[in-house]
Amino acid sequence: MKTSAIDGDGVSMECDALVIGLDAEGKLGSSGVKADQSGGGWLSRAIARGDLSGKRGEAVLLPSPLERGPAAFLVVGTGDATAGGSPAGAAFEIGAAAMRRLADRARGEVVFSLSDVITGEANRRNLVCGAVAGTAGQDLYQRERKLHPPASVQFAGFSETSVREGTIVGEAMNLTRRLVNEPACVIYPSSFADEATKLGEACGLEVEVWDESRLEQENCRALLAVGRGSARESRLVKLRYQGAGDDRPPIALVGKGVTFDSGGLSIKPSDGMLTMKCDMAGAATVLGVISAAARLGIKENIVGLVGLAENMVAGDSFKLGDVLHTRSGKTVEVHNTDAEGRLVLADTLDVALEESPRGIVDLATLTGACVVALGVDVCGLFTNNRPLLDSVRRAAGEAGEPVWELPMFDFYAEQIRSKVADIKNVGEGRWGGAITAAKFLEEFVAGTPWVHIDIAGPAFADNPKPMRDAGATGVMVRSLVNLLENG
Numbered sequence: 139m140k141t142s143a144i145d146g147d148g149v150s151m152e153c154d155a156l157v158i159g160l161d162a163e164g165k166l167g168s169s170g171v172k173a174d175q176s177g178g179g180w181l182s183r184a185i186a187r188g189d190l191s192g193k194r195g196e197a198v199l200l201p202s203p204l205e206r207g208p209a210a211f212l213v214v215g216t217g218d219a220t221a222g223g224s225p226a227g228a229a230f231e232i233g234a235a236a237m238r239r240l241a242d243r244a245r246g247e248v249v250f251s252l253s254d255v256i257t258g259e260a261n262r263r264n265l266v267c268g269a270v271a272g273t274a275g276q277d278l279y280q281r282e283r284k285l286h287p288p289a290s291v292q293f294a295g296f297s298e299t300s301v302r303e304g305t306i307v308g309e310a311m312n313l314t315r316r317l318v319n320e321p322a323c324v325i326y327p328s329s330f331a332d333e334a335t336k337l338g339e340a341c342g343l344e345v346e347v348w349d350e351s352r353l354e355q356e357n358c359r360a361l362l363a364v365g366r367g368s369a370r371e372s373r374l375v376k377l378r379y380q381g382a383g384d385d386r387p388p389i390a391l392v393g394k395g396v397t398f399d400s401g402g403l404s405i406k407p408s409d410g411m412l413t414m415k416c417d418m419a420g421a422a423t424v425l426g427v428i429s430a431a432a433r434l435g436i437k438e439n440i441v442g443l444v445g446l447a448e449n450m451v452a453g454d455s456f457k458l459g460d461v462l463h464t465r466s467g468k469t470v471e472v473h474n475t476d477a478e479g480r481l482v483l484a485d486t487l488d489v490a491l492e493e494s495p496r497g498i499v500d501l502a503t504l505t506g507a508c509v510v511a512l513g514v515d516v517c518g519l520f521t522n523n524r525p526l527l528d529s530v531r532r533a534a535g536e537a538g539e540p541v542w543e544l545p546m547f548d549f550y551a552e553q554i555r556s557k558v559a560d561i562k563n564v565g566e567g568r569w570g571g572a573i574t575a576a577k578f579l580e581e582f583v584a585g586t587p588w589v590h591i592d593i594a595g596p597a598f599a600d601n602p603k604p605m606r607d608a609g610a611t612g613v614m615v616r617s618l619v620n621l622l623e624n625g
Contacts, residue, residue: 139273139287141266143301148249148294149173149207155199155248156208157236159255160185162192162218169251169294173211177203181213191215194228195235195604208249212236216255226264227538229256230616233268234605238285241273245288253295260536262296266304267311267616268605274312275607276319285607306433307619311612313337314419314426318598318610322398322415327365327373327446330397330421334375334444337425341432344378358445358485360464364478365447367402367455374486377425377442379432388439389622390495391428392486394479394502395421395446402449402475403457416610417479419597420501421446427618438622441493445486449478461559464488466582469559477563479504480578487582497526497587499621500579501614507571508592512542515596517614519543520576523587530589533620539613541591544573551577 147169148156158170164185166174174181180203184190190198194217201210214236217228233250240248256265273287293301317325317333325333331347338345350371353362358374365372375395378388396417400406406414421444428442456462460472462481465488470481479502490498508518517534519541521527527543534541550573553565561581565574576590596613599606 139270140290141270141301141305142290142292143296143298144249144292144294146294147172148251148292149176151207151249153208153247153249154245154288155210155212155240157212157214157248157250157252159216159252160190160192160213161216161255164192167252167255170213173204193217195231197236197239197604199239212240224535224538225258225261226536229261229265230268230538231605232256233265234272237269237272237291238605241285241287244286247290247292248288249292249294251294259297259300262293262300263304263307264616266293266296266301267308270305270308271311271612272605274315276609277607278316278319303434307430307616310426310430310619311615313429314422314612314615315610317422317425318416318419320415322448325415325418326370326397326448327395328371330395330418330446331373331375334377334425337429338377341429343428343432346376348374356489357463357465360462360470360481361445361447361485363456363460363462364396364449364481367452368448368450370397370448373446374489375444375446376489377428379428379440381431381436382439386439387494387496388441390490390493390498391424391440391442391618392483392490392498392500393421393424393442393444394418394483394500394504395444396479396482397446397448399449399476399478400451402451402455402478404474404476405451406476413598416598417503418446419503419593419610423501423593423614423618426612426615427622430615430619431622434619436622438625440622441490441495443486443490445482447482449475464582468561468581471556471559471562473562473564477575480563480575483579484582487579491584491586495586497523498583499530499589499591499618501591501593503594503597504592505572505575505594507575509595511544511572513595514599516540516542517596518572518592520546520573520590520592521588522546522580522583522585523589526587527589529624530591530617530621533624534614534617536620537616539617544576546573546576546580550574554578
């Protein structure tokens with residue numbers, strides 16, 4: 139799908155569909171007013187009848203009554219401009235909802251005419267990002283696809299910069315979503331590493347892949363233990379983007395990459411296992427973010443690290459009661475093999491420390507407990523450093539992606555103390571599980587400024603919304619790009 143910026147409002151252009159806006163008060167944007175007047179008030183009559191809504195994200199496609207110009211008009215609700223929340227987030231939803239409605243069948247040329255409704259470069263960039271993201275879904279293997287990207291999308295009155303940057307971030311989101319939506323027979327540790335290598339070649343990233351022999355040499359014994367029961371070998375991938383001077387310490391992005399999680403010997407029920415291809419969403423997010431950073435030319439040094447393993451059941455599976463010697467030297471007693479992501483991250487975080495980062499942000503579909511606490515639309519934040527957390531929260535607020543901080547009181551750390559090893563991989567009982575998991579990870583950052591983002595709820599959706607398909611969501615890609623751009 140090609141995207142571009144054009145001058146004018148597009149109302150007289152020959153195209154398959156022109157997207158126009160309608161606000162919460164029933165007022166059309168300037169292009170809608172022009173189209174309404176050209177057709178003798180046809181849109182005004184539809185609004186008066188209640189056929190059209192200005193509720194944000196609602197989109198109605200109408201065949202054009204005009205002799206010339208667009209074959210159809212898509213009227214998309216833009217909502218209340220005075221309502222709270224993020225204008226950039228609202229713009230993303232509008233763009234995604236409009237394009238998702240138009241992607242129901244193959245179309246040639248689509249034009250967005252919303253320049254008087256969506257103002258400001260950041261908001262326009264997010265609308266473009268939403269439009270790009272709205273063309274992709276989880277129908278990867280259906281003979282008759284449900285979503286069809288148009289051949290080209292033009293944005294009337296937008297700058298080339300906002301269109302180019304929005305397209306890059308939207309494509310990064312779709313990269314993340316595709317990797318997560320792929321089945322575990324397609325994306326497993328070595329094939330994920332291959333995807334990362336191809337991405338590095340395309341984006342000019344330095345990529346280093348550690349195979350099992352290297353992981354053994356590096357004493358990544360916790361990561362290897364998780365993958366021991368699988369026929370698929372484990373991997374660790376390091377991606378480096380150098381956008382600033384050599385004297386600037388990097389930001390480290392660390393992702394959990396459990397490409398399938400059966401739970402191991404602490405096996406999950408079938409219903410809980412069905413979508414566990416998504417347990418590598420943190421790793422996929424790291425790839426999406428660093429690819430966007432490289433293509434945008436962000437003036438920042440970034441190192442992305444993803445630990446990749448498949449948690450399966452076999453005669454060689456790691457067991458409850460095992461004591462694992464992590465790369466950092468700390469020992470971990472295993473109380474639950476379904477608390478495996480934190481073991482993968484333990485070694486991956488230790489590798490990140492060798493980069494002397496000025497901050498670490500990790501992403502993981504880590505705990506069902508975070509979903510219990512915050513629901514399926516909010517990411518949990520945990521930190522040892524207030525300024526870094528405030529930066530992450532501000533970046534997420536700009537993107538309109540909801541996040542919420544959970545406490546990290548010292549007494550939670552007592553719950554992961556082991557009687558036979560330094561720590562154990564779960565807390566005491568069911569309560570505070572997202573926090574005790576974060577306290578476990580904190581053991582492996584050696585005081586480096588660090589934010590853990592638990593994306594277990596928002597990373598994968600059971601049901602569609604007007605602005606996106608069910609399946610992988612690409613949550614936090616836009617937020618972390620904002621973080622890196624903000625410096």
